[in-house]
Amino acid sequence: MGSRVNLLNSFEPKTGRMLPSTLFSGVDPGWVALLSPELASRAQFGWTISVHIIFASLSIGLAPFMIYFTWKDVRTDDERFARLRSFWVQVFAVGFVMGTVTGIPMSFQFGTNFPQFSTVAGELIGGPLAFEAKMAFFLEAVFLGVLLYGRERVRDGTYVLSSVLVGVGAWLSGFWILIVNAWMQTPRGYEMVTRNGMEVARLTDPSAAFLTPRMPWMYVHMINASLIAVALLVAGVSAYIVWKTRESEAWNTALKLAVVILLVTAPMQAVHGDAYARHVEDTQPQKFAAMEAHYETDEADLHLLAFPREVDALTDPRAENLVTVSLPRVGSFLASGGDFGAEVTGLNEYEENPPVALVFWSFRAMVGLGFLFIALALWGGYLIYDGRLTDSDRYLKAMVAASPLGYAALLTGWYVTEIGRQPWVIQGELRTGEAVSSTLTGAEATLTLAAFVVVYVGLVATALYVLKWLIQDELRALGADEPSGDRWRGPLPEVSDDD
């Protein structure tokens, strides 16, 4: 490991407080401050997967919409569904390409930046990743080709089937990749053996290794989170178009459909998430303690709401720094499944802790957003019941504003999962610091991190522009007034006249 500073040193042991002064190491005597290979690798992986997961979950969440619109379009020849199919299949296509090109760097980084992880865990993670490629990616890519370019070249039934197969591919891809991630959280079905002078994991029980305790929790939570995020996106786009056009049957239908899906998925996520948190307390008590910033092993209160009392609380969310609305001992009750007096393990029990502040605030952001989504769903449900869904300007504007928030919840949820697992990359088995390449230099790692930041920022911006152009095309096609450039910032689109 040489002279590299272990990233764990960047956090105060025990408290997990971030110490900004130690974030940089190997500082060049000149003007360039290089990040340590470890910190740069972690930042790079965290950043690239944050972008990738937006597109991956877009495929998962949009698949049911796309299948439904395609099926209705082919079955009924209803103009509404032709319009919706065409729009959302285009969004799906752009999202899929973005997902592919941002996804390949993910699997490469297991080798370029974290080769020790790949070597140690190869027997356990290689199989699921290979199955993901063979069972999911090929299915998605091949039949998306048919879906995008083959309308005139295949029969109607085959065309609808293609949309189904694309969706199955997206959901299967989530299945296999979460098998890998769940194994990293609750590893099972292996033993550590020495091979070529190195401790590596040897597969001993495939069914235990694939279906780890975390897997079902994670899969349901992630699929549902993707559905919520996309329902909010569809609702937001629909609400905007309805608001601009005032009479678009197609987009009224889409808005209603999205709200109905939200009515099912948003409450379900809260109920499921509550049980999931109990499971985390059982299997990863340290992560659970970080989620609640619970330091002493004793009875735990449940902080329903927490606000920083002073700036310090942002980096060190201890009870004394917070204004909280808490239910005394309900934390114990929830964690134990019914015992108000149950002891909850505190962070002080551990030698090293994750950066507590990131986990604590991410968890609160996710939960808070989750309740906001339930409120939006109920409000929408009431408006549907009252027959005023598309007339309420206030609701339409609220849904436009909420359209990116599903992704905010999804990302903060993953921050809880991934940052909360630190200092481990494989819980209890391999530390993240030990997984990093020993040949990687600070200069290389910083260079690639910078490149990924620049390119992926450009990518996200481009994706947003494309969505904007698609919406403007749609408004033009619906005969709505051309939206002026001052409503959305950025260059004016030049829409072709032929549609």
Next chain:
Amino acid sequence: MTESLLPVDAYLVASLPEVWFAAVMFALGMYVVLDGFDFGIGMLYATRTTEHEREAFLSAFGPVWDANEVWLIAFATMLLAAFPRVYSALLADHNLLAIGFVFALLFRGLGPELREQRDDERWERYCDYAFVGGSAAAPLLFGVLAGRWAFDVATLSLPALLTGVDLVAVSIVTGAAFLAAKSDPDVASELRGYGTAATLVYLGGTVALLASVVATDAGGAAEAIRSPPAAAVVALSIAAGLGGIGLARRGAYRAWLASALTLPALLSALIALLLYPTIYPPTGLSVRGAVVSPLALNLVTVLGFPVLLLVLWYFKYLYGVFSGPVDAEGYGG
């Protein structure tokens, strides 16, 4: 449950590690063959001057490139599943090359997809730069990476650079043949010219590559190059290359395509022959030394191989749906 179905301490067949070495190299070959002609389309796209011709090339590229690119992921993940130490070392030791390559793929993939999102000349020009630049850089960097892997040489060495040039050239050959089989006669005869030149560069490059490897015994591959199987692969490549030029001259473009596609397949086979029984020359790691334990390999065999057959059927279906001539409006109804 699975334990009773799968042997834990013995491979399903004694040669399973070698079968997996072949399977991984097969996936690599599929990638180089299929995405190779995508790269070729991207590079030849730069020679088109009218919007109509550009759109015709993009129509040929559109339905298939993404599926073709998945073979890269299949190759990488199969390598990880069967030989994790090789996966780790290959990427960690060449991390800038590998990341440069994935950036090239990123620009290549996004260019055409984004181009059609907006009717604006400047926007389209930027997207075209991304498409052409990515299509040229990707095979170059991937080839250099493969050369460094197979011959244990530096990036700026003759064997690595020649492998990169070879992959660029052979991609142009297959791209030209693929497009010629789908284009009108005028465009096809132009493509024949590019294809012929690229074939000669490829064959010359390959001979120079092998000569430079023999001269320096890079990666200890000199002896393997003189072995009968390697010599046979080289002879077949020359026959397929020159034969392809002849077929193209006679306007037999589909036959030209068939012979052109054997070139990158033979190149992958050659790399496999030069590697084996070693799998990672920089550390001298062998196939047997790098392979995972019997249970893990048996599992990926039993679950993975049937799916691989299914995947081959998908491709047969995909290319069946999108067969025949193509123009700016895409494939006809």
